[in-house]
Amino acid sequence: MTTQALLAGVQVYIKYIRMIIQHLSRTQNVKTNKDQCFQLIEGTYQVIYAIIRLHLESGTVGFVSSAILEDISKFTGTLHKIYTFVGIQQEGNRIKQFFRKSEVNGLLKDCRAGLEQAKEVFKVQIGVTVLDQVQSEAESMHKELLDIISSLSDGTVSDSSFSMLPSKPKIFHGRDSELRDIMEGLSQDVPRIAILGGGGMGKTSLARAALHHPDTCAKFQHRFFVSAEPATTVIELAALVGLHLGLEPGQDLTKPVVQHFTQQPSPCLLVLDNLETPWEPIQSRGRVEDFLSLLTDVNHLALMITMRGSERPGQVRWTRPFLQPLQPLSDEASQQIFEDITDDSHASEEKTQLLKFTENMPLAVNLMAHLVDYEGLTNVLTRWKTEKTATLSTGHHRTSNLDTSIALSYSSPRITPGARELLRLLSILPDGLSDVELTQGNLPISDIRSCTSVLIATSLAYKDTQSRLRSLVPIREHIQQVSPPSETLVQAIRKSFHDLLALYQNHNDAHLGIILTRITANLANLDEVLHRGLKPGSSDLSETIQGVLSLSSFFRVTRGGGTTLLDEIPIHLCDHRINVLYITERLKFPRLVDIGQLVTQGLSHLHQLHDPMLEARFYAAAGRTYFKFQSSAQQLEFLENALELSKSIGDSEGQCDSLIAMAEHKWRIGDYITALSISRNAQQLAYQTINLYQVSRAMHKTALSLADLGDYWLSLS
The missing domain is CATH 1.20.1430 (immunoglobulin/albumin-binding domain-like)
Incomplete structure (x- = not known):
């Protein structure tokens, strides 16, 4: 300027x-x-x-x-x-x-x-x-x-006007499509354009870019850029516009402002930045919309507004097609902004990690880049891991303070108590929630569909490509710091996930695919929510541990590994049953060293219980592990115990598990005929119980035995 x-x-x-x-x-x-x-x-x-x-x-x-x-x-x-x-x-x-x-x-x-x-x-x-x-x-x-x-004689400013235009953004990437759409709209006869989006999405920068576009300068002889942020009522909004127009101060300038524009002989463009401040309060919304309607009655006045959220003010016929609310930048655009600010075009893991934390929110990218330019990549990365969004919140204004920018949206009058609760919950759910999880998760939030609409309308949350309600990383980190979810809310979502993992443990039929899909879509959520429930003194610690064990089973079966949450389970547990379940899952990982001590601990806990099914599962796990790390004879003894216990209680799944382990034992020692016979028995039993996972395991052992017996054709079939 x-x-x-x-x-x-x-x-x-x-x-x-x-x-x-x-x-x-x-x-x-x-x-x-x-x-x-x-x-x-x-x-x-x-x-x-x-x-x-x-x-x-x-x-x-x-x-x-x-x-x-x-x-x-x-x-x-x-x-x-x-x-x-x-x-x-x-x-x-x-x-x-x-x-x-x-x-x-x-x-x-x-x-x-x-x-x-x-x-x-x-x-x-x-x-x-x-x-x-x-x-x-x-x-x-x-x-x-x-x-x-x-x-100073540049002759561009009247001494009676406050019509100062902000400068054109010097670093501006990733909004070419949106800018093109705005310029297309401004080329129409009576442009009425609303730039929407969440806080920190670059709405003002986009408006400034359009304001200084050559086509805009050529079409509009008079351009006015008014920040509506200080205004809380339509009277104050009109006063701000009047000040930029050079009007005499008065009690209510709404009509004088409209009259001023009406009397202008040439096309004018008025940009109202951050219009959400006077528009959001219900008590002032109607009058603000009336004022906008009066402005749009002036045929040669083009109107462009920027507003947080995804709602447009009423009483205005906005230019079609509507501009969609601004989304995060592409990875390429964020990287270009980062490099322009830091003058560092070299690829590095630290840079990639920092940009990932911003989730391509323009304000976060800009602040992160300036901080890196001053402090260096390593220092900023270290700070972020402990300070989170506070790292990018050293200024006092929303444009230089990420927390301030997010807080403005969070304090919007549109945010209902239920919407706040939902946002708090989303802050600990990196994967977000599907419609089914929102409506059928028994969450203690009233009218959750309405709350979802509010968060989308204020751009504090959005629907991703899978229609899951999510919130961006900077927003989630900020909410966790200033307004974390209550323990009641966390326990409710944790119970929902416990139920999902229980379904996985109890269903191995045709519905298993749906369950696996739901678990896969919530892996980051499960990790975060279960981690919170493992804290000492947690009221649902036992249920959480069982959930972790089920998740470990999921990872082991589907990905060949485990979950790091297994290492977070408290070592000294008072519940004998939970101890046996924990040791049984631990025995299924071959990286264990002191197998004998673990088995001894498991047996000591089993002596305090009378649970044949739990005992059978423990013996089956111990049998499989003993063959790899201890004696073959001991393995067979454990597997036979597991099989007999499973038969005694009619546990078909336990019988299949034991038979498959015994078939593998015989196959490994070279007794392929016995291995083939046992695996076929296991396969038949699995078919009868419609346990598809056990069917596939038994078929695998059958195929291995046939191949080693030389029947390759039958093995392939």
Whole structure:
């Protein structure tokens, strides 16, 4: 932004404040809160003076940063609130009737908070500031501004307008398709374009890119970019627009703003950035939409808005086709942004890992890259592992603080209590949840479909290509830090997963494929939720351990390995049954060393129980492991015990398991005929019980035996 534009805008501020000071000088008109009014004006002058001095003493000749522009724009909202507060105190002011005493007190509180924040941002030097001095210095400063503006003669800015345009984004990748769609929309007769998406998705950057596109500059002689973030009502929104247009301050500028655009002879483009701030509250939404409707009645006024979420304001006929809410960038675009900022085009595992943490959210990529440029890859990666999103949250504004950006969406008035609960739950579920899991998971969240819609509407969650409701990594990490799910909620989802794993253990029929698919879709969820349940003192520790053992069985059968959660199970368990189940699963992994000690421990726990099925499963596991690490004779004894116990209780699955292990034993010692006979018996029993997994295992042993007997054709069949 040019220096001239900045100073022209500040000149409007001075004009604005002078008028307020003139009101205050008529002391007979100020009936209440006179001291507070003078304090507000005094503080306002300090900030205005600091803004000008900050710029004049910085040595910057041509431009100021977009961050300063953002802070100045935000301060504009505070100015309007001060103007409103002062107006309320005047005798005969009609606006006073619309404010209750509590609302006036709240307005004063907002004014003070806004001033204090501005003083901190612009580093106000507090000194002797008497109102008389303020009035006299305002005159000289106003003259100084006019002199400075006249010395900068680019001729692009009126001294009565605050129409400062933000700069074109210098690093901009991955939005070519969206920019092309916007330019196509702006080429129509009456463009009405809404850029939607979650916080940190680059909505403002995309709007700035469209604002400076050559086609936009050629078509629209007048372009206005107004940040609506400081506004909380339609009155404040209209005041912000009016300030950019150079209108005289007033109590309600909605009609003057529309009239100003109506009187313009040439096409205009108005960009309202972050419009969700005044639009989201239910009490102000209708009036904001009315204001937008009035603006769109102006035929030669093009309107473009940016808003968090996926909802468009009503009462506006938005240009078709609608722009879809912005999604994360591609891997290639994120990498290009990262390389442009860090000037490092070399591939590395650390860079890949850091970009993975951002999940291609533009703001996160940008902040991560700048941090790496300053601290280095290794240091940032180390910090992220402990600090998470706090690593990218050192600034104070949403554009430089990832946590602030996410918190703005999380505090939206649209977020219902149920939606908050659902988002908290999603924060610990990397895989998200399917519609079935949401609606049939017995989760303690009322009207969960409505909650899902709210999260999608605010872009805090989205449906992936598999129609699973998910939340991005930065959002999940932030929610875990500031508002983690309650233990009741975690236990509810854990019980749902326990039930799923129990289905896997108990069903080996045609439905097994559906169960395997559901488990596979939730592997990261299972790991996270079960890990949380293994903490000492957990109320459902026994159920969680059984879930971990079932998950270990799933990994062992489908992937030939186990789960690291097996190593997290507490060593000293009081439950004998859980101990036997744990040792039985441990025996199924060949990497074990002290098999004898593990078997001894298992037998000691079994002596405290009377559970033939559990005992049979233990002997079968011990038998298979003993052949690989101990004696063959001991293995056969264990397997025979397992077979007899299974027969005694009619456990067909246990019998199949024992027969298959015995067939493998005979095959390994070269007794192929006996191995063939036993495996065929196991195969027949598995068919009878419709246990497809056992059928496949028995067929494998049959094929091996036939091949070693020389019957290759039958083996292949």
